[in-house]
Amino acid sequence: MLLFVALFLLLPDSGQAKAAVKTSTSILLDGQTIPLQQKDKVEIINGSVMVPLRIIAENLGMGVIWNQKNSTITIPKEIGSVELTIGKPTAMVDGASQTLTTAPLNRNGTTLVPLRFISEAMGVGVTWDNSSKVVGLTSADLPQPSATPAPQPSAVPSASPGPSATAKPAGTATPAPTASPAAATPTPAAGTTAVKGLSFSDNRLMIALEGNVQPLIHTVNEPPQIVVELPRTAFAASFTTTMLWDSNTQSGQLAVAGNPYVSSVYYGVSNVDASTVLMTLELAASTAYTSYVEGDSGSSLFVVDLNSSSPEPTTVPPVNPGNGKKTIVIDAGHGDSDPGAIGVTGKQEKAFNLSLALKVEQLLLKEPAFNVVMTRSGDTYPSLNKRADIANELGADAFFSIHANKAPGKPNVRGTETYYYSKDSKALADVMHKHIQGATGFTDRKVKHNNYRVLTRSTMPATLMEIGFLSNATEEGILFSDEFQNRVAAAIVAGIKEYFGVS
Template identity: 40%
Template structure:
């Protein structure tokens, strides 16, 4: 009897503690929320929190601040939200919502805690036509109506400190604030920022080189140094961010961010932002640990696209060189492409893993190995969780006159039975590279050999050099997925890619 009593006590304890453990995932750090530049008023007992990556807001805050009609049905544990022609129903602890009668899946369901019901602000806001952006540095959510984008200091100011959002500028005498040095401008939030002639589609940093891909017009960058602290500033006049790069967020709305840069002794961080709205100017700042010279390479193709490279390896010259700052001294140039990124996760695995994470992990390992090869100079199309268009990935390789292009991916099929490694080529000139790469890939994964195949994929079709796309395995297959997300297999795949590249290029 004592044993049974203890087991019943243990079961009761687990049942009571389980929801507490789930809620422990919620961030205790206070999150602020802004609507068109103005902070929403939230009572102390109704915090805006981050739960497993979803920003949760008390539903009454939405009603009081965003002008939505909100109702709470206690018995059904249901939140009803409506405005104009849009109505939605969200039920506590249920991941399926209803929008205008249609079921929509939620990443995080509504939560009920201390008699306060919180709902995911991104889902509710986007369904109601608001733009949503997240500032991880300031731990703040920015909501913007289509007519009145907010004015926000972008954090790319002198010293890179966190600066609160300025209040809206009102009145007939209101004018954009002037600034000097690297401080951000404050513009009238009632005025839509001017859209640049060109758009930035991608920003990456690898091998001590900043690369900025843009499209739609000639860009004449201004690159200069600043001190106190040391930094290299890149201004791109008449340029804005591509909505694709910003994950669908409109230009001028909270479009600021930071690359995950590590392993470079000279560089502390890389930050980017829409610095000015009149004219629209993108600014990228390389925060330096010490003063360092650089070279600039700017390749434009009229109204098509371009690539800007700020190279910290070639010190002593800030003039634009005639050739890209990659592949000197007879070195072979290799471009490694980690497929997908940021808002484009690629396929989702059997246990909810994301393809983009696998692709990046292997690409970074390949980069570490290639850094030890004296006869190879390499570039990663992305070195962190950022988004880059397919055309820009191919363009980077073409502009660098690369010798080899390798795109890293993982596969998916509707059937869990599909398993194995595949290598794709598009042009006959790439087939011999595909054969060599596939041989090493199959050995590394230990998965079934699904062969070398023709594939009409953009990145291997539009590149001018031998190019392949590797599908290491099927994330829809539990066994493939488990293998691909182990450190040992990822290391083996990375080494296989390097071995294949070296054999193809005839490098010992």
């Protein structure tokens, strides 16, 4: 079965379009017009507004997989997937069957689906203005951070049936690129994900991304490679000035020395589709791996982890056990090659998180009722699993993850919100949110449920605190002031003391 990653290949016309009315329409996503190709038409068919699936999925940062043999379309999501078939009025959404008002059909190589299905399957708000012929799409519950899926282990790689476009063509020698001015690299267009950074350490390839994208990954047997495809993605100007880059070939190479699995990482623009970025790991032999996304609010880290066969070692700071104290773990989100959200003036979330976390630590050290442990005390990057594992192995009494938020394309969004996952964590989140929101004075965005990895993996009450929005100019300026951070740090400690009944 051949799976082709496509911007939708030509599909055979299903002949289903009866009583079809073509309209001259616009499609808006969060108030911004989506550029449409001539073939991207909206039609009214048997009373259903039918919209082009590919262009909408792309602008929501989702990849599309076309199975030519079975005429099926798969859209992987961060959690679950959408699967549908041309001419079939049922679809699978996150593993559950769903009936469409009108079956998907083809129009000149474009797949059309009911507008209502877009809402139900992709979690976006939809409107249809019949008088002006405008389709409106609203991102679901922006600006909540996107949930982080659990790693999906691969089998030992087999030959990839996917397209052979790689940043380094398989089986050919690639000369090392020379550094070139970044001006030759186009700035990522609006709606395009940007590659901000790339590193390889501890047997992990880490790709720092700004924007929403569904990475696609496949393997090649000869020579052995792991290939990551990032649709609707471009290299940020900052990437091409800090990494080895050849503006003529639009590619570069990251050398990996002394690693038993990987010799180098090639990166570049696909020679098949200029809107796709490719990352190719050159392997010594076929190797099992896991891949997952870490991050929130449009700023994320895509990780290809070659450590799937052995557990990650965890270094736990010593704590005095059996002294009756409560052990508190403070987690400063992001770090090192993962900057987190980038603010209006370029400030990085990782710096805010660490600064506030260190202030909380200093206050807790003065409290005799608590032991305090930090997941990081400098610009380092413990994985999300490791952060939770530190708390788990300590038998910690509570886990607190500190973050700042971002709402891409929505500079007016602002406020404080607090997350929990397990029922046992709800009371902790409620208490912490009361104190933190009172200290920030920002808009109250309430306590919310989400399955972030540090929360789902933690075995004790745990909460993730989004203090404010770096994408809002006013809040960005406030977040980095010492007076504000001292006030919020005191509020966090006050919340911890109230939760544990410490006076």
